[in-house]
Amino acid sequence: MPSSHRRKLRLLAPLAVAALMGTALSVAGPSPTVRAAAVPSTIPLTFTNNSGRGEQVYVYNLGTELSTGRQGWADANGTFHPWPAGGSTPVPAPDASITGPAAGASMTIRLPKFSGRIYFSYGQKLVFKLATGGLVQPAVQNPSDPNRNILFNWSEYTLNDSGLWINSTQVDMFSAPYAVGVKRPDGSVASTGRLKPGGYRGFFAALRGQPGGWANLVQTRPDGTVLRALAPGHGIEAGALPANVMNDYINRVWTKYATSTLTVTPFANQPSVKYYGRVSGNVMNFTNGSGALVTSFQKPDSDSVFGCYKLLDAPNDQVRGPISRTLCAGYNRSTLLTNPNQPDTSSAGFYKDVVTNHYSRKIHAQMVDGKAYGFAFDDVGAHESLVHDGDPRQAYVTLDPFD
Template identity: 25%
Template sequence: MKIRPFFSLVRACCAHLVLVLAMALPVSNHVMAQAPVPFTLYNNSAYADANVYVGIVGIVNDNYVWINPKTGAVNLMSPSNNTVPGPVINGNMGPGGNGLYANCFARLSEIPNKTVSIPGIKGCRILISFNSQLFLYFFGASGAPSGYAAPNLANPTDPNQGIRYEIIEVANAPNGLWSNTTRVDGYHYPMGLEVWGNGGFYQKVGEILPHNQILSLWQANAPAAFAACYDATNGIIKCPSKTTAFLSGAQSAYYNAYVDAIWARYQNNNLVFNSGDAGTWSGRVSGNVFTFTRASDGKVGVIARKPTNIEVLEGSGALATGEALDKVVQAQLCAAMNRHAIDLNLPAGATQDVGTPSKYYKLSPYNWYSSFWHRTDITYQGKSYGFCYDDVFDQSSTINASSAIRATVTIGGFAGVGQTGPVTVYKDCNYTGTAVNLTTGNYTLGQLNTLGILNDDISSLKVAAGYKVTLYQNDNFTGTSLTVTADDACLVDNGWNDLATSLKVEGNTTTGNIIQAENYNFMSGVDVEATTDAGGGQNVGWIDAGDWMSYEVTIPSTGLYRIDYRVATPNANMVLRLEKDAGATQLGAVTLPNTGGWQNWGNAAHTVTLPAGTYNLGLATTTGGFNLNYFTITAAAGARAQTQAYKPVPEDNAVTLTPNPVSEQLYIRGNEKVKVLGIYSLGGQEVIKVKNPGNTLSVSSLTPGVYIVTIERKDGTISKTKILKQ
């Protein structure tokens, strides 16, 4: 039986990257030996580091390669790398016919200092996925076939269905580092990107709102033509060309009338436009061919035929064919049509203004999907890749640093990030000017120098709540030291500004610290808003019955602890519940006072027994109807021991359930390790129990709500998690 391929060979997500390099500087087929650039991955997401996966693929010296995120080693792609079993959906065993995929991903928690080194490379993608690695297939480094097969979520048998993922595109080339976030193929999760370079260079791009607010804005504002881009099941937004509506449905002729009018208008008149650095062009249609001539030198660029609806959206086919100058005019026309920047009412021969962003996205039809990502309340400075030629007139999220020093990828975007990492190092005591952001880890003098920090550069520090920095006078992290926690510290004041040659950034113990409610690592059903409580910032609101949040805490020793909550509610008898082990272990509950309003703040507290260790602490409710600003954990008298309820699960024995939230089918990755899988209501009632489950499980019979899943493995370990049935 012939099995339909689940995805095609990868092509550049955005044709822009090759085009930009070609226009800026001729680049040979071989990538020259560029200085590697460290990319630090800062996790500002709702996912724990162990649930974030990173893979890096690209081309070095005309060979397809993958970079080991844990070691930085550059490896040639080979079919022998395909050793990871993937989901088999409707019998699709993948290109290899055996259901195996590339073993090229690492958990963020496994990457030293959460930093990967990107060498001289082109066509590079940093792939970031959540709760599961992506399932790529490697064909080989060169020859035919070569490269890799990437996700194609338009195909229902793709093994990556239900996996949330994002992409950072990179080229480390002779004319500098080129990097960008992208919305060209869709939106799964907010992302941020910052690049630092010599000479004080700094640029920043990415989303500035949390994921749930972005989805809410889309649903509230999307016109009917683009409504189908929203995938409610997976909580993602697809680009129009990946939806049935634009491929073959009601919007399959969305651009046709506009394209027809352009081709008809310029049969007997010239279309004139200024493309910026590439000059002024004048073109006319003959037959179906649109031929343009550049005013400065008479060079010619051609569009061989009218583009189709999908070709306008994707910048493909007739808009991505031919020689370099053909592609210049094709990029310009593609951008102008997506933005509806060609005014058909201008007099014949008048120069079109296609380079003024304030005039974009005003007249129908236009690419509303792209315009959404250029909203300045969603995206930093409105710079985004909404379609593949969004770099025309510098509207894209491309950052080009001619001499890059380092970069930071902020997973989850910049929402709620006052500083990019747990620690910011400044070169003065005013907490201004040139700054370097550090994530958790140990930094020797050599590593600090690579990041652009010398020992006499460290004049002041900003340390985020929940973290501490220990400064040392040697590279062994021993001897005389200075520890700074959750505060600003001017090292000039204590004479340490020219003494520190290494430092350690680590999480501080939770007890005694304020835990902001919006800093959850997982949640279900809640949202955040600005608070009027003292200190400002945000609180968590829209808390309904069944909603929950979880927070990673560090408890130094087993014993009694007082939990104080800062709450606001106009309701009486609202109950907040403290739990762990995904709700399987109930620690205590507290009835909240009626404070008289959603922003009238008061306090509630109870005393509970907490075990020692670092784990996720959950806040849940059966009533909802209140806001939460923060909570604190402080030691109480009379501590007593408490044993752990079950053995922890080793990382290499992980079983993952996707998608979550789930509507119909739950995919079980690692099912061969499972002895018994049980699903329980929050009240503890068993609703599903399966021995030796397969890789899929139907949950369509469950009523919508939150359920606890208990997984008993064949090696005796037990784990619990939550799923949200939609």
């Protein structure tokens, strides 16, 4: 998992918090590497509207310019425009929208070497503001967010000298359906993010049928239009999902590893690197092969599990971060009780416990290729909806039908 992609769930904090964060937009690929540039300064992205909807679509390309680290936006030609200074009270950002194609049509824009998001909205332009810390992005778990009643979604990407990484994401919410793709030098296209026929409505029907408060994640407009389902961490934040929804599973994990050992092998290409976890009181301690303590985790709460942060923080290091991301995947997929050797990378055993991340479970069930970003570390075991090529010729975002 690219390091800054790990934090993307928290980038959509409530408006006031986001205004203070000043965090760069999340990355869908690794940090730039220093090597001879094989990738041109911009590549084409074909944006196709197969949604079947009649509303005007607006497109935005927002992020961080990799050569300078400045935040800003790119126009349809791929030209970068830095954001002006914000205020202590957030002020409106310049209109960065690109008029999107009508239903059944396509258009091509240029992607610069950027790390950011491609937003798209139906019927209304999105509201972006600038604070002293940077761009304030939509945070629809906040009922006062000005984008709360707008139908929108986004893709995340990084284009740098090592290629293109582009994904579809549901880490923050499940909303307007779309797929992403990249054309390789041989002309073939790798794509991901496409729902099965009936998958959009099927997901919402399944979520509404899940007991325990999961139906409350669904947000609608006053006219009844379904807009999105919040990810469970945001659902807890908004009071839509019980804050203790994962506690029973967490408690059972804690009990099990008080008397047995959890073995974590975080790097698939380094099978000899192992860490061993045992619970003592309110702490899970991890030791290396020599028995030396390397890191410890306090007993997490449900929000820490869903967000892969707070008590399951994952710094960009080679020990705590890799262990944490493994634990996060095991909790969300409910594999920690069934397999003491983690990560468990076979999807056959995922989400089998009655206490699990049902939001992520139901998204994966509706995907054509079974891949999604249902939580921040859904890439553990390569179950994420991401495509990459080191020499990309073209990128694609396709708005799909709402069934």
